[in-house]
Each structure stands twice: as C-alpha cells, then as structure tokens.
Amino acid sequence: MSTTQQSYIAVEESKAAAKPISLARFSDYIELIKPRISTMALVSVALGYTLASAHSWSLLPLIHALLGIGCVAVGCNSLNQLLEIKSDALMTRTANRPLPSGRISLSEVLIFGIAAALFGIFYLAIMVNLLTAFLSMMTLVLYVLVYTPLKRFTSLCTTIGAIPGAMPPILGWTAAGGTLNTSSFTIFAIMFFWQFPHFLAIAWLYRHQYHQAGLKMLPAAEPARGTVGWMCVIYATLLIPVSLLPQYVSLAGTLYSAVAFVLGVGYLIFSIRFLIDESRKTARELIWFSLVYLPIMLLTLTWDRLQLFN
Incomplete structure (x- = not known):
C-alpha cells in the first residue's frame, strides 16, 4: 500500500472517529x-x-x-x-x-x-x-x-x-x-398550585438520593407516614376552586369549567390514593396524572377562550 493510500485511510479513519464524538457532544448539550x-x-x-x-x-x-x-x-x-x-x-x-x-x-x-x-x-x-x-x-x-x-x-x-x-x-x-391583571394572575395561580402534588411525588420517589446529596427538599429522607400524602391532598383540593376562576374573570366559559372540575377531582383522587398507600406505584401514578392534567386543562382553556371570540 502506498504512502498516499495510507494517508488517505488515516484521514478517513480520523473523520469517522470524530463524527461520533461530535454527535455525542451535541447530545450532551441537548441534555444540558x-x-x-x-x-x-x-x-x-x-x-x-x-x-x-x-x-x-x-x-x-x-x-x-x-x-x-x-x-x-x-x-x-x-x-x-x-x-x-x-x-x-x-x-x-x-x-x-x-x-x-x-x-x-x-x-x-x-x-x-x-x-x-x-x-x-x-x-x-x-x-x-x-x-x-x-x-x-x-x-x-x-x-x-x-x-x-x-x-x-x-x-x-x-x-x-x-x-x-x-x-x-x-x-x-x-x-x-x-x-398583569386578574386573568393573568388566575393562570399563574393554577400553574402554581398544580406543581405541588407533581413535585412532591417526584421528591418522595427520590427522597433518599436528595438526602444523600445534602438537599433540603420536601420530603425528608424518612418523612412521617402520610405527611407528603396529606400535602398533596391539600394542594390538589385547593387547586379545584382555583382552576374554576377563569370563568369568573371572563377568561373562559362553562366547557372549560366542566373539564377543569373533572380533572381537579381526578387529581385529588390520585393524591388521596397516594395518601392511603404511599408507594412507588401510587407516586408514579400521581405524577402520570399530573402530566395528563396540565396539557388538557391548558388546551381546553385556550379552546374555550377562542370560542368566546367566534
């Protein structure tokens, strides 16, 4: 094999090696x-x-x-x-x-x-x-x-x-x-209260890791049984009346209120299930429902809002 051929192969091998490194680096920034x-x-x-x-x-x-x-x-x-x-x-x-x-x-x-x-x-x-x-x-x-x-x-x-x-x-x-008026504050309040059952369930799942890392998150490494569950139930309960406010500030109509009420009751039920049986299964189910709740609620709110102008 000639020197030129060897050089060409070396360059191509170098390019092939560089490509996955470049893709991996891009993937790292995406993860970041x-x-x-x-x-x-x-x-x-x-x-x-x-x-x-x-x-x-x-x-x-x-x-x-x-x-x-x-x-x-x-x-x-x-x-x-x-x-x-x-x-x-x-x-x-x-x-x-x-x-x-x-x-x-x-x-x-x-x-x-x-x-x-x-x-x-x-x-x-x-x-x-x-x-x-x-x-x-x-x-x-x-x-x-x-x-x-x-x-x-x-x-x-x-x-x-x-x-x-x-x-x-x-x-x-x-x-x-x-x-920044009553309508925007209402949307903010819904988002604010929605987060607590969601993140408390996540924190409960990883409580030992958070404790090991020195993070003072709720819950603690070994919370009293029912503590986190009660917090989720309280916030899910408060979310129901808060989520119904858009109709009262003329941001949405009855369709949104009906959907928000059903979703709110569902969120509360999953929170109660977690309270009764604090387990990885019920925590994950609560997280799952929270991720169903938010897009459906926001999409319904937006749809109902659009109908008010049609």
Whole structure:
C-alpha cells in the first residue's frame, strides 16, 4: 500500500472517529438544556400567548417570543446544572449528566448559559416588549440564584421554585401585549398550585438520593407516614376552586369549567390514593396524572377562550 493510500485511510479513519464524538457532544448539550422541560415550558408560552391574543392572533410575534424565552430557558437549565454539579454527582439519577460526568467543562457551560440567557433577554426587549424581557429576567434570577441555592438550606425552596415554574404562560400572555391583571394572575395561580402534588411525588420517589446529596427538599429522607400524602391532598383540593376562576374573570366559559372540575377531582383522587398507600406505584401514578392534567386543562382553556371570540 502506498504512502498516499495510507494517508488517505488515516484521514478517513480520523473523520469517522470524530463524527461520533461530535454527535455525542451535541447530545450532551441537548441534555444540558433539559429538552422535555423546555418544550413543555414553550408550549405553555404559546398557549398563554394565544389566551391573550385570541381576538388578534399573529404568528410572527409568537415566534419572536418563543425564540427569546427559549434562549432564557436554555440559560436557566444550563446554569442550574452548573450550580448543582456537586449534588448531581451524588445522586444516581443525575450522576451521568454532562457536567458531573466530566463530558462538558464548567467554563463551557458558564459561557454557554450566560450567553443564551443574555441573548434571550435582550432579544425579548428588542423584538417583543420590555415587560416580557423583565419578567423573563426575574424568572431566571429566581430559578438560578434563589431557588437552586436554597435547595441546600431549606425546604421552602419548593415554594420559591413554584414561582418561576408558573411563569411560562404569563410570559406568553405579556408577549402578546397582555397586562398583569386578574386573568393573568388566575393562570399563574393554577400553574402554581398544580406543581405541588407533581413535585412532591417526584421528591418522595427520590427522597433518599436528595438526602444523600445534602438537599433540603420536601420530603425528608424518612418523612412521617402520610405527611407528603396529606400535602398533596391539600394542594390538589385547593387547586379545584382555583382552576374554576377563569370563568369568573371572563377568561373562559362553562366547557372549560366542566373539564377543569373533572380533572381537579381526578387529581385529588390520585393524591388521596397516594395518601392511603404511599408507594412507588401510587407516586408514579400521581405524577402520570399530573402530566395528563396540565396539557388538557391548558388546551381546553385556550379552546374555550377562542370560542368566546367566534
């Protein structure tokens, strides 16, 4: 075999070796931004936008909003994982993430996260409006600089974290030109209360890992039996009247209220089942129903809202 042929083969082998590395690196960055959570947030943004602009819906402003808010979400998730690298390394469910496993460096994530967040905020300020940019910035600050550090000090972090968690549809609402009024507060309240049974069930499932990592989450490693179940029942109960508010603020009609009531009762039933039998099975079933509840509720709310203008 000639030297030229050998050189050619070596180059091709080098290219073949580089390709999976490149794809793996891309995959690591995708994992870093938590695509499922980000996608759910952006869907909520789009529905919030539609709720506020049901009478004059336009695609281009929505695209600008999704791009800007999406970049802020990327920054949030990246910087969150950067701050949690030590605790992630101590938990089985997160030890193989790109940062604790060493597949991406700290400096890379720091630059990537800050750049994405700043770009998103400035993009929103220029292409959408200042209110949405400001609320996105506050969501970033609460999530990254308040909620994430508090996880090591107090279980109140769950309540604080529910605030940025409830913001996506509000960001969509303001991106469409909506103001912070009774209607937007109602949507926020529904999102806020929905999160507690969902995240409490997740925290119960992984309570030992959270404790091992030094995170002060609810519940503790060995909570008194029924404690978490009662909390889920209380929040699911409160969610029912809160979820019926849209009709009373002229945001939706009777169709939405009927669906919201049925979903709320279902959420309460799954919470009660978890209270009666605190097990991995009932916890996972509660999580599953929570993930069914939210999209159906938001889609029904949006649909009913649109019918008011037809």
